[in-house]
Amino acid sequence: MPPNAADVGEFELIDRIRARTALARADVHLGIGDDAALLAVPPGERLAASTDTLVAGVHFPLDTAAADLGWKALAVNLSDLAAMGATPAWALLALTLPQADARFVAAFADGFAALAREYKLALVGGDTTQGPLTITLTVLGFVPDGAALTRAGARAGDLVFVTGTLGDAAAGLHCRDRAAADAERLLAAPTGLREALIARLNRPLPRVAQGLVLRGRASACIDVSDGLVADLGHLCEASGVGAEIDVDALPASPALLHLFDAEARRAFQLGGGDDYELCFTAPAAAAPVLLGDLARSGCGATCIGRIVAGSGVRVHDARGVPIAPPRRGFEHFA
Amino acid sequence: MPPNAADVGEFELIDRIRARTALARADVHLGIGDDAALLAVPPGERLAASTDTLVAGVHFPLDTAAADLGWKALAVNLSDLAAMGATPAWALLALTLPQADARFVAAFADGFAALAREYKLALVGGDTTQGPLTITLTVLGFVPDGAALTRAGARAGDLVFVTGTLGDAAAGLHCRDRAAADAERLLAAPTGLREALIARLNRPLPRVAQGLVLRGRASACIDVSDGLVADLGHLCEASGVGAEIDVDALPASPALLHLFDAEARRAFQLGGGDDYELCFTAPAAAAPVLLGDLARSGCGATCIGRIVAGSGVRVHDARGVPIAPPRRGFEHFA
Numbered sequence: 001m002p003p004n005a006a007d008v009g010e011f012e013l014i015d016r017i018r019a020r021t022a023l024a025r026a027d028v029h030l031g032i033g034d035d036a037a038l039l040a041v042p043p044g045e046r047l048a049a050s051t052d053t054l055v056a057g058v059h060f061p062l063d064t065a066a067a068d069l070g071w072k073a074l075a076v077n078l079s080d081l082a083a084m085g086a087t088p089a090w091a092l093l094a095l096t097l098p099q100a101d102a103r104f105v106a107a108f109a110d111g112f113a114a115l116a117r118e119y120k121l122a123l124v125g126g127d128t129t130q131g132p133l134t135i136t137l138t139v140l141g142f143v144p145d146g147a148a149l150t151r152a153g154a155r156a157g158d159l160v161f162v163t164g165t166l167g168d169a170a171a172g173l174h175c176r177d178r179a180a181a182d183a184e185r186l187l188a189a190p191t192g193l194r195e196a197l198i199a200r201l202n203r204p205l206p207r208v209a210q211g212l213v214l215r216g217r218a219s220a221c222i223d224v225s226d227g228l229v230a231d232l233g234h235l236c237e238a239s240g241v242g243a244e245i246d247v248d249a250l251p252a253s254p255a256l257l258h259l260f261d262a263e264a265r266r267a268f269q270l271g272g273g274d275d276y277e278l279c280f281t282a283p284a285a286a287a288p289v290l291l292g293d294l295a296r297s298g299c300g301a302t303c304i305g306r307i308v309a310g311s312g313v314r315v316h317d318a319r320g321v322p323i324a325p326p327r328r329g330f331e332h333f334a
Numbered sequence: 335m336p337p338n339a340a341d342v343g344e345f346e347l348i349d350r351i352r353a354r355t356a357l358a359r360a361d362v363h364l365g366i367g368d369d370a371a372l373l374a375v376p377p378g379e380r381l382a383a384s385t386d387t388l389v390a391g392v393h394f395p396l397d398t399a400a401a402d403l404g405w406k407a408l409a410v411n412l413s414d415l416a417a418m419g420a421t422p423a424w425a426l427l428a429l430t431l432p433q434a435d436a437r438f439v440a441a442f443a444d445g446f447a448a449l450a451r452e453y454k455l456a457l458v459g460g461d462t463t464q465g466p467l468t469i470t471l472t473v474l475g476f477v478p479d480g481a482a483l484t485r486a487g488a489r490a491g492d493l494v495f496v497t498g499t500l501g502d503a504a505a506g507l508h509c510r511d512r513a514a515a516d517a518e519r520l521l522a523a524p525t526g527l528r529e530a531l532i533a534r535l536n537r538p539l540p541r542v543a544q545g546l547v548l549r550g551r552a553s554a555c556i557d558v559s560d561g562l563v564a565d566l567g568h569l570c571e572a573s574g575v576g577a578e579i580d581v582d583a584l585p586a587s588p589a590l591l592h593l594f595d596a597e598a599r600r601a602f603q604l605g606g607g608d609d610y611e612l613c614f615t616a617p618a619a620a621a622p623v624l625l626g627d628l629a630r631s632g633c634g635a636t637c638i639g640r641i642v643a644g645s646g647v648r649v650h651d652a653r654g655v656p657i658a659p660p661r662r663g664f665e666h667f668a
Contacts, residue, residue, distance in 0.1 A: 029380060033572070034484050035417035035557060036384035038477065041375045046363060049458060050370035051426040051472060055465035083369035092385040094428070094470040124383060127470075131389035136428040136461075136470040138385060143372065150368050223369060238367070 016102065017093065017126060020109035025122045027089065037124035039090060045142035048086035052077050056133035061176060066104045068202035069135065070111030076225065077139040078119065078206035079276040083223040085149040085215035086141035088208060091116070092125035094136040119208060147215050151238035154220035154281040158307040160243055161287075163207050163277045163299050165253040166228055167265060170272020172201035175259075189259055196255040204276040209297045211278060217290050218280040227271045229325055232279050233313050239281075245305030248318035270315060271326030281307055350436065351427065351460060354443035359456045361423065371458035373424060379476035382420035386411050390467035395510060400438045402536035403469065404445030410559065411473040412453065412540035413610040417557040419483040419549035420475035422542060425450070426459035428470040453542060483548055483555035485572035488615040492553050492641040494577055495621075497541050497611045497633050499587040500562055501599060504606020506535030509593075523593055530589040538610040543631045545612060551624050552614040561605045563659055566613050567647050573615075579639030582652035604649060605660030615641055 018032050030038040041047050054073055056062055064072075074091065081088050093112070097104065116123065121139075175186050175194045186194055207223070214221055222235045228250070236243050250269045260268070280301075282290055287303065294301045315323040352366050364372040375381050388407050390396055398406075408425065415422050427446075431438065450457065455473075509520050509528045520528055541557070548555055556569045562584070570577050584603045594602070614635075616624055621637065628635045649657040 029479075030482070030484065034486075035414040035555075036382040036420060036473075036475075038418070038482050039381040039383060040479075041381055043377065047373040047375055047381065047474075048370040049373060049424070049426060049472075049474065051428050051459050051461050051470075053428040053430055053461050053463045053470070055430055055463050058463060058465050080369040084372070086370060090383070092383060092472055094385050094387040094472075096387055096389055096468055125385050125472075127385050127387050129387045129389050129392060131392050131468060132466040134430055134465060134468050136385075136387070138383075138426055138428075138459075138472040139370075140381075140383065141370075145363075145374075148364070148372050150364065152368075221369075 016105050017109045017123065020106065020113050023116065023120060023122045025089070025120065028122050028124055031122065031124045032126055037090070039124065039140070042142060044145060046145050046148065048081055048084050048141045048143050048148065049138065050077060050080035051136060051138040052080065053134060053136040064202065066107035067111030070108035071115050071203050073135045073137050074112050074115045075204045075206050075276060077137045078208055079204070079223040079225065081139055081141045082206050082208045082211035083149065083221050083278055084143060085147060085211045085221070086143040087212065088119045088121045088139060088141040090122050090124045090140045092138045093123060094127045094129070096129045096131040096134040098133060099130070149211065149214055149218055149221035149280070151220050151222050151235045154235060154239035154241050154307045156241055156307055156309045157283070158219050158281040159284050159287055159303050160232065160245060160279065160281055160305040160307060161301040161303050162224065162228065162251065162279045163210050163294065163301045165251045165256070166224065166275050166277060167256050167268030167272050168197050168200035168253050169204065169274035170268040171256050171260060172197035172199070173274070186259060193255040193259050196253065197259070201274060204274065206276055207278045207299060210294055210299050210301070213293050213297050214278070214280055217286055218282050221278055221280040224275040224277045224279050226273045227326070228279065229270050229313050229315065235279065235281070236311060236313060242308045242310035243305055243313045244308055245313065245315050246318060247315050247323050249302065249304045251302040266323070267326055350439050351443045351457065354440065354447050357450065357454060357456045359423070359454065362456050362458055365456065365458045366460055371424070373458065373474070376476060378479060380479050380482065382415055382418050382475045382477050382482065383472065384411060384414035385470060385472040386414065387468060387470040398536065400441035401445030404442040405449050405537050407469045407471050408446050408449045409538045409540050409610060411471045412449070412542055413538070413557040413559065415473055415475045416540050416542045416545035417483065417555050417612055418477060419481060419545045419555070420477040421546065422453045422455045422473060422475040424456050424458045424474045426472045427457060428461045428463070430463045430465040430468040432467060433464070481549050483545065483552055483614070485554050485556050485569045488554035488569060488573035488575050488641045490575055490641050490643045491617070492615040493618050493621055493637050494566065494579060494613065494615055494639040494641060495635040495637050496558065496562070496585065496613045497544050497628065497635045499585045499590065500558065500609050500611060501590050501602030501606050502531050502534035502587050503538065503608035504602040505590050505594060506531035506533070507608070520593060527589040527593050530587065531593070535608060538608065540610055541612045541633060544628055544633050547627050547631050548612070548614055551620055552616050555612055555614040558609040558611045558613050560607050561660070562613065563604050563647050563649065569613065569615070570645060570647060576642045576644035577639055577647045578642055579647065579649050580652060581649050581657050583636065583638045585636040600657070601660055
């Protein structure tokens with residue numbers, strides 16, 4: 001029997017995604033199309049596994065382009081592997097769509113594939129279902145036994161670093177808000193500045209190469225997805241330490257510096273989510289060589305504070321004046 | 335900094351699920367609580383990976399009990415591993431909820447844990463998000479290199495079998511429908527019959543042990559999730575063969591036989607989804623010993639037809655009269 005009409009939608013969706021994301025890997029013994037994928041983990045490597053969901057209207061604006069969603073869903077998950085120092089290998093995609101929209105699926109698959117190609121990542125499983133737009137991705141990667149970065153190794157005296165720049169994605173989200181008090185001012189800004197921030201929101205770059213550089217050298221690591229203070233707080237809790245950070249040391253992009261004053265920048269940098277930079281700790285003695293290696297990997301890092309005994313994250317400015325913890329930029333179950 | 339109030343919901347949910355599903359496995363080097371889990375796949379084994387989504391109102395009635403959902407989300411995914419002949423090991427859960435409902439989460443986790451314990455399966459990753467109720471589970475298991483069952487090995491002349499009984503879940507869904515034309519008749523039926531069918535809908539039993547028995551002996555295998563004719567059709571397509579099945583040979587439970595006439599039974603058995611039995615093919619010579627071993631594993635199987643050259647699934651009755659293919663019981667993107 002040919003599949004019923006009702007089937008065609010689902011199987012076409014999977015086939016379209018497969019066609020646009022096909023990537024041959026010798027370690028994929030069986031990919032999409034059977035009841036499960038069959039995969040070979042290299043000897044001596046541990047499997048690193050993580051899952052993340054993006055819900056329309058909660059994790060991204062409803063009018064986000066499908067290609068950006070495909071990219072971002074993968075980037076957000078690869079960022080978790082990066083924070084472990086793992087090498088990405090495979091992904092399984094669960095895509096829930098209001099209707100079988102071939103154009104949406106094609107664009108989504110193109111965005112996903114553009115990032116997957118950079119990491120030779122193969123899509124090995126999928127499920128498409130009907131319902132409110134929701135994307136859940138599970139990513140699988142490898143890390144040599146004993147080499148993974150975790151949140152739990154920071155010690156008092158370690159320095160705190162962050163890769164790249166902070167606050168751009170939250171500022172980009174603000175730039176998309178036509179109801180914002182300063183919307184007119186932002187729309188009148190020189191060409192390219194708003195766009196640069198919005199691109200950081202829609203097409204984040206997971207710091208996979210930097211995670212590999214940090215293996216065996218950072219004492220603890222986490223990716224900044226919910227906001228610097230919140231995520232560094234998780235790292236501190238897992239390590240049983242506290243942290244002090246200098247808000248004036250936080251790395252900012254030229255676009256952020258140009259478009260926003262110090263107060264707005266601080267809110268975006270301390271509390272804004274969706275940066276997907278790595279926040280890590282390391283002994284001061286290791287810093288010079290480590291920072292050089294990170295810069296050579298394509299994304300440098302900046303020292304933003306230090307680990308102290310105790311608990312919690314305290315923020316101060318360059319003169320040592322305490323700064324109140326920010327409102328979170330991103331809220332689940334608010 | 336302690337997590338903001340907005341954080342607490344998410345982290346409490348994960349903790350509650352973890353507390354109720356905690357299971358120590360030596361191959362889990364790092365479980366829930368960091369950016370990714372770290373897992374050890376045994377030497378010589380391939381990783382089997384599958385993902386499936388359940389959307390409220392699409393894959394289950396909106397008033398399904400949370401504990402049943404926890405069980406069913408896992409069962410549906412374990413059924414995919416069973417169809418590959420894989421041994422379940424780990425799962426990652428992405429749970430999207432309209433609000434942080436502690437009672438729902440506790441019941442969901444209890445249902446999930448009840449089935450997870452049977453297979454010593456560990457929950458190693460999770461993401462809880464806010465949005466319309468959607469459950470995506472990714473399951474990971476092992477199968478020795480070269481031993482996996484696939485959909486692709488059926489040959490003309492092989493017999494077609496199915497484990498357990500067919501049609502109960504679709505009949506159970508019908509029994510829950512108070513607007514059905516025969517609702518009064520069904521409600522007046524002897525105690526336990528309706529309940530038995532509804533239990534098959536809400537608490538399906540994945541045929542994991544039977545998948546292990548079939549390894550190296552079945553020529554092809556698939557689980558019956560979308561309906562027998564549709565799923566056997568997928569197996570035939572992957573194998574490049576056709577199938578002929580005898581509708582009067584389809585195994586039926588006592589409850590199904592008691593409550594429904596032949597016409598209704600046929601519709602449930604041929605087109606109804608959610609059975610999660612295994613449909614497999616094997617050479618006739620292997621059947622007697624194989625059927626004995628399956629019965630000893632706790633769930634026997636029944637011969638329902640044979641594989642033929644060509645394509646598609648043809649259905650006939652015991653007298654050889656052709657039966658029209660059924661309407662599918664379950665439709666995505668209808």
